[in-house]
Amino acid sequence: MGEDLQLSLLEELTERPSPSGFEQPVQEVVRRECARYADTVTTDVHGNVIAALHPEGRPRLMLTAHCDELGLLVRYIDEQGFLYFAPIGGFDPTTLPGERVLLHTASGPLLGVIGTRPIHLQEPEERGKALALKQLWIDIGASSKQEAEELAPPGTVVTRAARLQPLRGQLVTGRGLDDKAGLYAVLETLRRVAAQREQLQAALYVVSAVQEEIGSRGVRTSAYAIQPELAIAVDVTPTADHPQTSKQEVGDIRLGAGPVLTIGAHVNPRVYALLVEAARQAGLAYQLDPTPGRTATDADLLQVSRNGVATGLVSIPCRYLHTGSEIVSLEDIERTAALLTRFVLALSAEVSLIP
Template identity: 50%
Template sequence: WGVIEGRKGPKVMLAGHADEVGLMVKYIDDTGFLFFCPIGGIDAHLLPGKRVNIHGAGGVVKGVIGRKPIHLLEAEERTKVAKIKDLAIDIGAETKEAAEKVVAVGDAVTFADGVEHLLGDKVMGRGFDDKAGSLVVAEALRRIAKEKKKLACSVYGVSTVQEELGLRGATTSAFGIDPEVGICIDVTFATDHPGSDKKSSGDIRLGRGPVISRGANINPRLFELAVETAKKHKIPYQIDGAPRATGTDANVMQLNRSGVATVLISVPLRYMHTSAEVISLSDAENTAELVARLALAVNPKISFKPE
């Protein structure tokens, strides 16, 4: 993590997780094919035909997740989603021994997709959940450092890991830092594309600014301060209702030690946990500005005890 020391005051922890969903080599068969298991929540619909990178000890090995051609599928098979345990990665090896020279059981597998620009300020790529959050933390720290003389707290910027496996990195980071205030930066479901249900997931759109969550996981006073800060600095924002645990690092930050005043600020994102997630660059920039301004607004005189 990185720290910006301000005047004597509370410790503020900014957290965005750097890990992403992926796969892991589980078994290598006699003909050199790699069978795998998911790391995090993976949609099996999307796997056949995906190009992947296996991160072996000697470097990256290219592969593809194969499946029987549609011409050879029985009618019943065409309507069913292939089970992950039945899919395999082809790296071109012809024997188990050849495969084991470059990969091993336990090697991590990532999707080979890169970042590409769409129309306007939209970009697509893998791992925006939550590398977008890590980017926001770094950019917020840069902006805070430029106005350090105004800072009435110490700001800890953390790029957490293993969020997708159970919020593990934020658990240890929050314990070590012991902050009074926690600002979690993640992504959240945009509902501005076909198939979305605004009635159950809210009206969240790309290009409309960061999303401030409100609910049981969020300190009411810190939520109010985030909204007040956005209005004061004319930062566009959206609000999402979160009646229970949010499933983000904010969960464990809130419950750290004797409790931490926590808020969740998210970048809207389409197609979460696919290899072609889509975000708006203006949303990422506005999220960084809001996080920076919120940290600069924290001072020892503010009580975050709910009234």
């Protein structure tokens, strides 16, 4: 475990609400951190935060992680004061009943509970069936529609209330580690590269991208503006180290075994080889994810931005994605930052990106 890992920053990133389209609170933290190390920090009209270090260098490298998380949006309040919502991003409805949530109001966060009919009141044929989102609501303890609307009117953004907490050893659990873990690793890479700036030859653009969970929208616009020659997307990926998961389908991905390097059609083979070489030179453990088609990450759109970008994908192993209790290893985050730092500092203008 690296002594430089700033757990307090990871905690702050996960606690700042950032459902897709409503990422402003976490981007405030990102801007603050980037301003400490980058030459310039800007925010585009889409909400992406873009930090540049040594922008006159070559090649132009874009290092990106998405800052958005899943969320809910209040759409309707009934006469009794119960709030109905629409999902922001890909929720599994079975993970929601009974969850405590935070409604992010103008007056501050308001606690609520996601309710549904208890099993005692269900018909026998209903028991055991998956619930639809329309069968759920949020209970904030209001006694009327008027009271609820005054507290959390339609349009209020909602997140799960789970906070970052330690488990055993180097493991932590919380909401939004997809992709706040990756975002932390990217910010930590910027810090480490800035500390060794005299070795940096590339132009490094660090992007905290918005709206990945609803279609990789932020990375599309930021890559178009930056025009990178190569790019690395940093995200999380499911593991196969828990019950009822097939290694034949997922691959042998485990917590604590290091960052995951993807190889496949959406990854430039030379960028992949450079990542592998950086890991080996640094003596870092890493895992492989052979993915023949789309990766379902920002890498897919990065690859085809403008006239094409030589793209790589580095992922942090994560259990229980898109729940309120995602689990990652702090050691994997540390190794990811160490790998990316070695990769960035090894780049020169002479690097070949042609397959």
